[in-house]
Amino acid sequence: MNAVHPAWLRRVNDEGVVLTRDPGCGLGPEAYTIARAGGVTTVVAADEAGLLYGSFHALRLDGDQPASTHRPAAARRMMQHWDNVFVHPVMGQVERGYSGGSLFWEDGALTGDLDRVSDYARLLASTGINAVSVNNVNVHAGEARLLTDRLGEVALLASRFRQYHIRVFLSVSFAAPMTLGGLDTADPCDAQVRAWWATATRRVYDVIPDFGGYVVKADSEGQPGPFAYGRTHADGANLLAAALAPFGGEVYWRAFVYNHRQDWRDRTTDRARAAHDHFVPLDGQFAANVILQVKHGPIDFQTREPVSPVLLGMPATRLAVELQATQEYTGQQRHVCYLPPMWSSVLSTVAARVEAVVTVSNAGEDPYWTGHPLAQANLYAAGRLAWDPALDPIELLDEWIRLTFPAAAAPVLHALMDSSWSVYEQYTAPLGIGFMVRPGDHYGPDVDGYEYSPWGTYHFADRDGVGVDRTVATGTGFTGQYPEPWRSRYESLDTCPDELLLFFHHVPYTHVLHSGRTVIQHIYDTHFAGAEAVAAMVRRWAALPPAVVGVDLHDRVGRRLAEQERSSVEWRDQINTYFFRKSGIADALGRRIH
Ligand code: GCV
Numbered sequence: 214m215n216a217v218h219p220a221w222l223r224r225v226n227d228e229g230v231v232l233t234r235d236p237g238c239g240l241g242p243e244a245y246t247i248a249r250a251g252g253v254t255t256v257v258a259a260d261e262a263g264l265l266y267g268s269f270h271a272l273r274l275d276g277d278q279p280a281s282t283h284r285p286a287a288a289r290r291m292m293q294h295w296d297n298v299f300v301h302p303v304m305g306q307v308e309r310g311y312s313g314g315s316l317f318w319e320d321g322a323l324t325g326d327l328d329r330v331s332d333y334a335r336l337l338a339s340t341g342i343n344a345v346s347v348n349n350v351n352v353h354a355g356e357a358r359l360l361t362d363r364l365g366e367v368a369l370l371a372s373r374f375r376q377y378h379i380r381v382f383l384s385v386s387f388a389a390p391m392t393l394g395g396l397d398t399a400d401p402c403d404a405q406v407r408a409w410w411a412t413a414t415r416r417v418y419d420v421i422p423d424f425g426g427y428v429v430k431a432d433s434e435g436q437p438g439p440f441a442y443g444r445t446h447a448d449g450a451n452l453l454a455a456a457l458a459p460f461g462g463e464v465y466w467r468a469f470v471y472n473h474r475q476d477w478r479d480r481t482t483d484r485a486r487a488a489h490d491h492f493v494p495l496d497g498q499f500a501a502n503v504i505l506q507v508k509h510g511p512i513d514f515q516t517r518e519p520v521s522p523v524l525l526g527m528p529a530t531r532l533a534v535e536l537q538a539t540q541e542y543t544g545q546q547r548h549v550c551y552l553p554p555m556w557s558s559v560l561s562t563v564a565a566r567v568e569a570v571v572t573v574s575n576a577g578e579d580p581y582w583t584g585h586p587l588a589q590a591n592l593y594a595a596g597r598l599a600w601d602p603a604l605d606p607i608e609l610l611d612e613w614i615r616l617t618f619p620a621a622a623a624p625v626l627h628a629l630m631d632s633s634w635s636v637y638e639q640y641t642a643p644l645g646i647g648f649m650v651r652p653g654d655h656y657g658p659d660v661d662g663y664e665y666s667p668w669g670t671y672h673f674a675d676r677d678g679v680g681v682d683r684t685v686a687t688g689t690g691f692t693g694q695y696p697e698p699w700r701s702r703y704e705s706l707d708t709c710p711d712e713l714l715l716f717f718h719h720v721p722y723t724h725v726l727h728s729g730r731t732v733i734q735h736i737y738d739t740h741f742a743g744a745e746a747v748a749a750m751v752r753r754w755a756a757l758p759p760a761v762v763g764v765d766l767h768d769r770v771g772r773r774l775a776e777q778e779r780s781s782v783e784w785r786d787q788i789n790t791y792f793f794r795k796s797g798i799a800d801a802l803g804r805r806i807h
Contacts, residue, residue: 217265218376221335225268230254232264243343243378244284245270249277262343262378266600269339273612283601289504289533289569290599291344291382291465292337292576293428298322298348298363299355308349309539309655311546312577312584317347321355323366330373333576338377340596345374345574346382350430350467357386360413361393364420371421380425382465387429387449388437389413400442401452414456426462427453428506433470446470446491447498454500465533465571466499468492468507468523475669483681483689484669485511485716488523493694497529504569506533509559511691512670514542515647516638517555517712519703522694524563533569534559538591542648543637545656546575546584548777549750550637551630553594553606560602570599585773586766587630589617607631618762625757629750636750638712639743640781643736643788645716646672646680657780658787672715674795678722679732680715692717711735722796736792737800740785747781750774 225232229252236259240246245258245267254274256267270283295308296315306314316333317324324330337345347370348356359367360383371381390396390409400406417424431438431449439449450466457464471487492505499505505527510518514537524534536556543550560570572595576582583589590613597609607627614626641658642649648670651659663670672679682688684704692704702708703717711726722733730738751774759767790807793799800806 217261217378218331218335221265221377222268225271228254228272230256230268230271232268233257234261234264235259240282241284244282246280246282247271247274247278248280249274251277265338265378266341272339273616275615285341285600286564286602287568287570287599289344289463290342290596291346291533291569291571292342292574292595293346293350293382293384293535293571294574295349295351295539296347297353297356298359299353301353304349304351307577308351309541309573310577311540312575312582312588313579314577316576316578317370323369327369327373329578330370331376333582334374334377334379336576336582336592337379337596340593341600342596343378344380344382344425346384346425346428346465348384350384350428351434351436352384352386352430354392356384357389357392359383360385360389360417364417368420371424375423380423381421382425382428383417384428384430385453386437387431387439398442399437401439401444401448402442407452407455410453410456414453414460414462418460418462422460424460424462426457426464426502428465428467429453430467430469433467434473438470445495445498447495450503450505451498451500454503458500458502461502463502463504464500465504465506465569467535468505468521469513469535471669473669474667477665477667477671481689482669483683483691485681485683485691486689486694488521489526489694492523492530493526495530496527499530501531504531504533506535506569506571508535508537509556509563512647515645516543516634516641517645517716518647519645519699519713519716520559520562522691522696522699524566525696525699526694528566531569532563532567533571534563534567535571535573536595537573538575538588538595539573540575540588540591541655542650543634544777544780546588547656547773548637548780549585549587549629549633549774550591551587551594551606551610551633552591553598553609554634556595556598557602557604557606560598564602570595570602572596572599581766581769586770587626589613590630621761622757625753628753632746633750636743636746639739639746640784641743641788642672643715643739644680644711644732645713647716648672649788658784660787660791673719674792676795676797678720678724679792679795680719681717682719683717688719722792722798733792733796733798734801737789737802737804737806740789741804744778744781744785747774747778751778 240259243262245263254271258264298318394409430436432440453464468488507523652662683691685693793806
């Protein structure tokens with residue numbers, strides 16, 4: 214790696230921070246010791262990376278501090294971008310991107326603003342991120358060429374990230390030996406295919422010696438993969454691993470594999486089961502430089518899901534947990550939705566089992582980086598939690614607020630953001646059932662939008678009840694994929710947590726929750742409460758003098774809050790009306806339902 218960006222180190226020195234690199238200090242890679250006394254901060258580390266992270270920590274310090282040592286919990290902390298090089302006719306420049314165009318690509322070309330890439334690299338490094346993938350996991354024909362004749366552009370990006378200790382990864386197409394190499398197969402057991410990957414990979418390292426490796430979405434939502442050749446995903450991943458191994462590179466192989474052409478009439482197929490069914494039998498068969506990248510929940514980044522059982526069931530495989538900062542299903546950066554309370558609960562279960570935390574980035578060319586200025590907190594916290602999953606999410610939010618806004622704004626920001634995930638959950642799909650979003654763009658309510666579709670995301674509401682029976686006793690058997698204590702907890706109605714009830718069970722509307730309310734009354738109450746909470750957020754923000762946070766930012770947030778309020782009312786009314794009409798059960802409080 215090159216030396217850390219010299220301008221950054223000068224700036225830190227100017228702030229009175231003394232950085233000492235001492236290879237004999239006994240600290241491991243990326244670790245540092247920091248202390249502050251008499252206004253002078255000292256940072257000691259064995260390597261450049263440790264100094265870099267220590268220098269950012271120095272800027273967060275407030276007052277004198279005794280010496281403390283910090284080291285990352287996960288060795289790899291990656292931001293993945295779903296950025297297309299060419300504007301995609303349906304998905305645009307960034308798939309599920311809500312922050313303007315891509316930071317890296319602009320209508321077929323590399324961005325002309327590499328300094329902004331450097332700014333982004335510094336931003337990511339300040340949170341502890343040390344890896345980034347720069348193109349969409351859905352690799353279209355033009356983007357596939359980043360691996361070959363467009364490698365020079367990737368090298369330019371890598372030169373900017375390198376100065377902040379961030380390695381660049383590429384998403385690659387499993388079919389590349391055919392589409393780029395002209396072979397008539399991409400079979401992982403074919404000698405020519407193996408040779409093609411070896412040569413292509415060597416060329417990458419000729420140009421980018423510290424290249425991180427490949428990210429692969431295979432046999433998933435139309436992407437090519439090893440199933441076409443009757444091979445397993447271990448065969449597929451190990452093919453790329455062999456090509457990368459001589460250079461120290463790694464494969465991030467995604468476990469997001471399921472049948473997206475399911476027959477909705479078939480009640481036995483359960484999308485939640487798919488990743489476990491495909492991957493757990495392969496435990497122990499992956500090469501040493503393969504990391505299996507698993508979405509944190511079994512379906513797809515819904516507002517509430519249980520932890521994926523794959524993360525609990527592959528002890529002989531290196532694992533990464535995948536989080537989604539881009540708010541595809543959580544308000545698309547038009548709604549305030551501070552996600553770390555969800556991420557922390559996931560990490561409290563899996564942090565000790567994963568060696569990488571991967572987050573799908575929510576940043577783009579927007580001047581505020583994230584479209585909704587308050588969505589920056591998700592970007593910031595994703596990196597900080599990857600470094601230390603034990604950090605308290607609300608203290609982390611406080612840290613971000615302190616570093617970003619004047620103290621006078623803090624009470625209002627906390628009022629808007631602390632519970633924003635719960636509030637979003639209140640006015641959207643209830644009790645862990647998920648989806649109920651508009652098909653395609655996934656924004657706003659459409660209760661039956663996916664009910665008769667091939668995507669495997671159903672709620673099964675009828676006049677008597679709602680929810681998916683995933684029990685071993687009477688359902689799809691998904692609960693049986695969990696080890697104890699989760700298996701029994703989710704299997705039994707007595708112990709299944711309310712917030713996941715409809716994920717695991719089909720129950721009558723009159724079923725009484727642990728909270729003491731019936732399911733139908735819970736639906737009504739939470740939807741009225743959620744929309745009211747958003748209205749209160751709007752009032753709080755309007756009462757904050759714009760000058761405290763800057764007039765432009767105040768206006769941007771105000772306009773997004775207005776949309777959140779409109780949307781929350783639409784969600785409330787569609788969900789309440791839908792379930793009132795299905796069940797025929799009136800709201801106990803007699804509120805207006807249509
Ligand atoms: C990149 C969901 C999203 C897709 C995304 C996919 C994935 O299905 O809607 O846009 O594709 O997840 O994670 O691969």
